[in-house]
Amino acid sequence: MDAYSGQMTRLIQQLSQLPGIGQKTAQRLAFYIISMPEDRVESLSSAIIGAKQKIRLCSCCGNLSDSELCPICADPDRDKRTIMVVETPRDLAAYEKTQKYTGVYHVLHGAIDPQRGIGPSDIRLKELMSRLQGDVDEVIIATNSTLEGETTAMYISRLVKQAGIKVSRIASGVPVGGDLENIDEVTLLRALNGRVEL
């Protein structure tokens, strides 16, 4: 038998299905939620359902958007001739946080991963290629520095080169502030090979 009310049990159970939220955390959150003012609970509840129902992909770059074009593609100040290719909207957000990149993006929503049966046609590559029909100066490949990300970067770079467009890959090396002794050998070798003359 449940010690709590059915509503509470249901809420705890729903929260504990979220990633990284265990039974204890779900219980703590549930108690917090029922102690919140009703208008705040309503905001939370409607933000959840609203996000699910209203968010779609930008018809141009594939970023999350409330409308046809995402805020970045719709911004006349962004340089549409430079396209940074990323795997996910979160990667895009990470670069946006730097506030230094003024070009636009292309979100693949994945990476080529033959082991899991994800091929070039399963990511938004066709959409990228059709964007290259327009005026594009450079494609910057910013897929992750993982096996899948590198495979995807290689694949895309070949296609973009064939289209006669400049293609680059973000640098890989020791993170700023990184302590050499805590960094894996592959990264250390990458950093060595990618050394720049001072």
Next chain:
Amino acid sequence: MDAYSGQMTRLIQQLSQLPGIGQKTAQRLAFYIISMPEDRVESLSSAIIGAKQKIRLCSCCGNLSDSELCPICADPDRDKRTIMVVETPRDLAAYEKTQKYTGVYHVLHGAIDPQRGIGPSDIRLKELMSRLQGDVDEVIIATNSTLEGETTAMYISRLVKQAGIKVSRIASGVPVGGDLENIDEVTLLRALNGRVEL
């Protein structure tokens, strides 16, 4: 400018207001939520608002409840003559998990804390005293082993004794599985003073 859609920003902001959920976790949860099937998102959203709107306090013991009486007070098999006094519904739930306690509870929803201006009239003490008018054999005080919990226990025990009812306090000592060297001195002394003959 926001990189994400307004809906996404709103969801992340709402989630990050929950305790223990930082910006990064909120972002991770938000992305997970929009990738969930719509019916699951609806369940989550309605569990949140449902819990807030429908949960009330059991009119007898103060536990969280969907109806007039909580499942424990409504259970004819529970021994209504033994009342365990706890500070919060979470403490109640902790004892329920043991599945060994067959009496009922009384939830104070707080503890006496003069430093924060919380006196006997700010917790559900009057309700406890009126329950003692009925047939009660024993009151077990299970408030926390903190200064406030102990103060509350002392205060209640005096009142219950005056009513001519047996009153007890849960034992305090070394936790089962606890390693002596990691336990604070106060607990060690408590365990020594509370030693039982074998």
